[in-house]
Amino acid sequence: MNQFTDKHTPAEIVKIFPKASDFFKERRIDFCCGGNKPLENVFKEKSLDGNTVLAELNSLYEEWSKEDHEVKDWDSVPPSELIDHIVHTHHAYLEQELTPLGQFVTKIYRVHGANHPHLQELYHLYNEFKVEMEEHSIKEEQEVFPLIKEYEKNPSEELLEKIRIANGGLEDDHDAVGELLKRMRVITDDFTPPADACNSYRITYARLAEMEADTFQHIHLENNVLFKNLA
Structure with a gap:
């Protein structure tokens, strides 16, 4: 299973992992209008600890991936x-x-x-x-x-x-x-x-x-x- 990095954009992540939209909303990270900026840029703009955010995101994705989901492509x-x-x-x-x-x-x-x-x-x-x-x-x-x-x-x-x-x-x-x-x-x-x-x-x-x-x-x-x- 691929992990997300700070080179991914929020928009790309939500396409693969729809539940990430809730995660991003909680942190006020835009995944729609301005969703095409790489996370590394977002972390700098918002002064967020990128390693912590990515660790949480990937942990949630790992748990979610174990469940049975039909993701619409x-x-x-x-x-x-x-x-x-x-x-x-x-x-x-x-x-x-x-x-x-x-x-x-x-x-x-x-x-x-x-x-x-x-x-x-x-x-x-x-x-x-x-x-x-x-x-x-x-x-x-x-x-x-x-x-x-x-x-x-x-x-x-x-x-x-x-x-x-x-x-x-x-x-x-x-x-x-x-x-x-x-x-x-x-x-x-x-x-x-x-x-x-x-x-x-x-x-x-x-x-x-x-x-x-x-x-x-x-x-x-x-x-x-x-x-x-x-x-």
């Missing part, structure tokens, strides 16, 4: 199949979750904002995130994904150039969304509710953490598999 899947997965899994999740979660964010800001001032910033960040993701999903489904499916059937340099131009905007969107999520995590102390938090407060933070996880996986599949394989 997204690199070998046709683009159209990956697109359908993204739409039916991640876009569908956003469509169902963005509005009701927004109501919870608004509720805790209204009720607890006076005593917990960071909830005002959370309210603004979440609503910016919501608009970004809604517009982003529409653009993908109406413009970019149909181009990629057409390219799969009838490849041409002209079509590829159209896709590259459209993807440039989408990857910028991904970076912006990634920064919003990072800021939300910082101001909520890693989505840890205060000791005296009410049930709505706890539910809101739990659902925000779940949305972050889903969004990071969503962006990872687009940036590091779908778009990369067309480059």
Whole structure:
């Protein structure tokens, strides 16, 4: 079994070892938007002890590898199949979750904002995130994904150039969304509710953490598999 080194990128590691996404999130190591930097660079930027992080990561990978896992090799899947997965899994999740979660964010800001001032910033960040993701999903489904499916059937340099131009905007969107999520995590102390938090407060933070996880996986599949394989 190969071990991971500081020459690997977080994106490469998550493709092989999906559970590493949780490990990286705990350490605020980006595996989606900025996931193509070698770990040695990440360790320097974040002043992390690389040997300790790699030892933990490889230990987790060794344990995980002993279990029976069927890991989807997204690199070998046709683009159209990956697109359908993204739409039916991640876009569908956003469509169902963005509005009701927004109501919870608004509720805790209204009720607890006076005593917990960071909830005002959370309210603004979440609503910016919501608009970004809604517009982003529409653009993908109406413009970019149909181009990629057409390219799969009838490849041409002209079509590829159209896709590259459209993807440039989408990857910028991904970076912006990634920064919003990072800021939300910082101001909520890693989505840890205060000791005296009410049930709505706890539910809101739990659902925000779940949305972050889903969004990071969503962006990872687009940036590091779908778009990369067309480059």
